[in-house]
Amino acid sequence: MAEYIPILVFTAVAFSFPIITILISKAIRAGRFDPVKAEPYECGIVPASEAFDTRFSIRYYLIAVLFVVFDVETVFLYPWAVMFKKLELFGFIEMLVFLGILVAAYIYAWRRGALKWV
Amino acid sequence: MNMDLRADLLALLPELTLTAGALVVLLAGVGGGGRRHGGLAVTALASVGLTAIALKIAVDVSEAGRLFFSGMFVLDPFAVFFKVLFLLTAALAPLLSRDYLERHDYRPGEYHSLVLFATVGMMVMASGTNLASIYVGLELMALSTYVLAGYFRREVKSHEAASKYFVLGALSSGVLVYGLSLLFGELGSLDLAAMAAALGGAERTPTLLTGMALLACGFLFKVAAVPFHMWTPDVYEGAPTPITAFLSVGPKAAAFAIFLRVFLGGLEGLTPYWVWLVGGSAALTMIWGNLAALTQDNVKRMLAYSSIAHAGYALLGLLAGSELGVQSVLFYMLVYLVSNLGAFGFVILLESRGYAGETVADYAGLARRQPLAAFGMLVFLLSLGGIPPTAGFMGKLYVFAAAVNAGFVWLVVVAVVMSAVSLYYYLRIAMQMYLREGQEGEGAEVLAAPWTARAIGVCGVFVGIIGVYPAPFAAAARTTAALIGVTLP
Numbered sequence: 001m002a003e004y005i006p007i008l009v010f011t012a013v014a015f016s017f018p019i020i021t022i023l024i025s026k027a028i029r030a031g032r033f034d035p036v037k038a039e040p041y042e043c044g045i046v047p048a049s050e051a052f053d054t055r056f057s058i059r060y061y062l063i064a065v066l067f068v069v070f071d072v073e074t075v076f077l078y079p080w081a082v083m084f085k086k087l088e089l090f091g092f093i094e095m096l097v098f099l100g101i102l103v104a105a106y107i108y109a110w111r112r113g114a115l116k117w118v
Numbered sequence: 119m120n121m122d123l124r125a126d127l128l129a130l131l132p133e134l135t136l137t138a139g140a141l142v143v144l145l146a147g148v149g150g151g152g153r154r155h156g157g158l159a160v161t162a163l164a165s166v167g168l169t170a171i172a173l174k175i176a177v178d179v180s181e182a183g184r185l186f187f188s189g190m191f192v193l194d195p196f197a198v199f200f201k202v203l204f205l206l207t208a209a210l211a212p213l214l215s216r217d218y219l220e221r222h223d224y225r226p227g228e229y230h231s232l233v234l235f236a237t238v239g240m241m242v243m244a245s246g247t248n249l250a251s252i253y254v255g256l257e258l259m260a261l262s263t264y265v266l267a268g269y270f271r272r273e274v275k276s277h278e279a280a281s282k283y284f285v286l287g288a289l290s291s292g293v294l295v296y297g298l299s300l301l302f303g304e305l306g307s308l309d310l311a312a313m314a315a316a317l318g319g320a321e322r323t324p325t326l327l328t329g330m331a332l333l334a335c336g337f338l339f340k341v342a343a344v345p346f347h348m349w350t351p352d353v354y355e356g357a358p359t360p361i362t363a364f365l366s367v368g369p370k371a372a373a374f375a376i377f378l379r380v381f382l383g384g385l386e387g388l389t390p391y392w393v394w395l396v397g398g399s400a401a402l403t404m405i406w407g408n409l410a411a412l413t414q415d416n417v418k419r420m421l422a423y424s425s426i427a428h429a430g431y432a433l434l435g436l437l438a439g440s441e442l443g444v445q446s447v448l449f450y451m452l453v454y455l456v457s458n459l460g461a462f463g464f465v466i467l468l469e470s471r472g473y474a475g476e477t478v479a480d481y482a483g484l485a486r487r488q489p490l491a492a493f494g495m496l497v498f499l500l501s502l503g504g505i506p507p508t509a510g511f512m513g514k515l516y517v518f519a520a521a522v523n524a525g526f527v528w529l530v531v532v533a534v535v536m537s538a539v540s541l542y543y544y545l546r547i548a549m550q551m552y553l554r555e556g557q558e559g560e561g562a563e564v565l566a567a568p569w570t571a572r573a574i575g576v577c578g579v580f581v582g583i584i585g586v587y588p589a590p591f592a593a594a595a596r597t598t599a600a601l602i603g604v605t606l607p
Contacts, residue, residue: 090123101137101141104141104144104145107145107148108144108145108148111145111148112148
């Protein structure tokens with residue numbers, strides 16, 4: 001069990017760090033209340049509205065999912081490109097199959113109108 | 119291309135073919151042809167047919183007993199038997215679904231494509247000899263079926279089914295993977311053969327046993343055994359009926375395939391520990407599945423509890439563990455597949471109350487209005503109940519015999535008593551059909567669904583043949599079990 005002690009110490013440090021930080025800042029800050037301070041932080045600008053009654057198009061979600069799919073594709077392409085010479089023809093064909101499946105997904109998304117913004 | 123890779127790809131040919139077929143169906147289903155129900159169902163059927171041919175080729179050219187993809191994949195008779203079962207399910211699914219999708223006006227392209235993808239996942243599971251490749255197949259199957267359960271997006275019940283299935287399915291996958299990680303930590307490998315070898319000298323540490331128990335819990339969840347069954351009734355009730363039929367046979371059989379391979383192959387050394395876990399669950403499953411089914415009025419819910427109970431019977435074969443035990447599970451899966459798909463086929467054919475609303479009372483007087491349909495339903499119900507001369511009787515006979523031979527007499531006593539209980543709810547439908555007078559102009563009618571009727575016909579032929587002449591099917595299961603039997607990898 002001795003080899004687990006560093007993990008235990010690490011866990012203790014990880015938990016105590018935010019707690020101690022919050023306690024120290026609470027102890028030493030001035031603590032003057034201001035309504036502006038209670039507002040949600042939106043990159044420094046004045047918040048446009050409450051978080052709960054803002055509606056946004058479901059299309060953002062679709063675009064985000066498509067982005068993730070093609071982002072992962074790029075992530076796969078990098079290690080393949082680095083190892084291209086070593087993987088030879090096999091790697092090339094594998095990658096073509098992988099891209100072929102993704103192209104099928106792309107055609108599907110396109111024809112189903114996922115890329116159209118109405 | 120080197121020779122190893124060539125052999126690997128040839129062994130994977132069926133999966134590759136089916137994946138290509140699924141992509142073709144997906145792309146054919148978008149755009150102008152999105153509502154060609156017949157064409158897309160035929161395309162799906164054709165890709166299943168091509169996959170069957172590819173499977174034959176793969177078996178013929180592959181060296182027997184060889185492992186592919188660095189020991190991740192095997193094409194032994196055990197895997198082939200299950201692949202044939204999955205292809206049978208995948209061939210019946212488009213037939214069962216075609217008229218149903220048109221009646222409810224949902225797009226067939228994505229639907230058939232997801233069914234095929236789920237089948238690819240199940241085929242990979244059956245061939246996996248490494249917990250990593252098994253898990254990849256499992257997730258492909260699970261993710262496709264989550265979407266299918268919620269495919270009828272205009273139905274609240276379908277939403278409910280999909281969200282419950284997804285959340286609980288993801289939880290069970292998490293439990294399973296946690297078990298894998300503990301086993302990997304203790305045994306140093308995820309390869310089943312290496313695990314079995316490492317178990318020989320390994321100390322039975324609490325970590326090892328926890329890993330095994332978590333793995334068992336994950337698998338019991340996937341086969342819907344008590345106490346991990348709570349998702350089943352809601353999912354089976356809310357999912358589109360052909361998908362319920364598919365879920366109740368395909369993924370369940372796939373889960374049994376990996377259950378057998380992992381627990382009789384990799385973890386056979388731990389049998390004294392898991393036998394109580396699985397045995398207790400089997401007893402609870404048979405008792406609770408059958409007792410809860412007694413009180414159900416909704417037909418789909420009743421069949422859901424019935425399918426829970428059937429998982430309990432099949433677990434007896436796993437517990438027996440012998441060659442006979444493995445054989446009995448394989449045979450039982452075939453019998454259960456054709457009986458259950460047939461019964462669900464009639465639920466689709468007789469749909470009368472909108473979405474998933476049929477109660478047992480809706481079948482009142484069916485025998486007078488539709489004698490043929492009532493008789494067909496009766497045959498499938500008797501088969502599920504295990505009455506000779508239907509297939510269900512032979513299935514139970516083999517499982518019970520295997521369990522008695524292995525010394526699980528108390529479990530077989532439970533199984534026999536609960537089978538008798540199950541007859542009450544199966545015959546409740548029969549009684550409604552034959553002995554009750556239906557209200558004029560009310561109750562279930564046979565809908566015009568020629569494709570569904572064909573699927574039911576295929577199931578009916580199987581139920582009849584296996585019931586009166588089970589020898590060739592049992593022999594196929596026995597050769598399969600003998601070749602890998604209890605020494606699988």
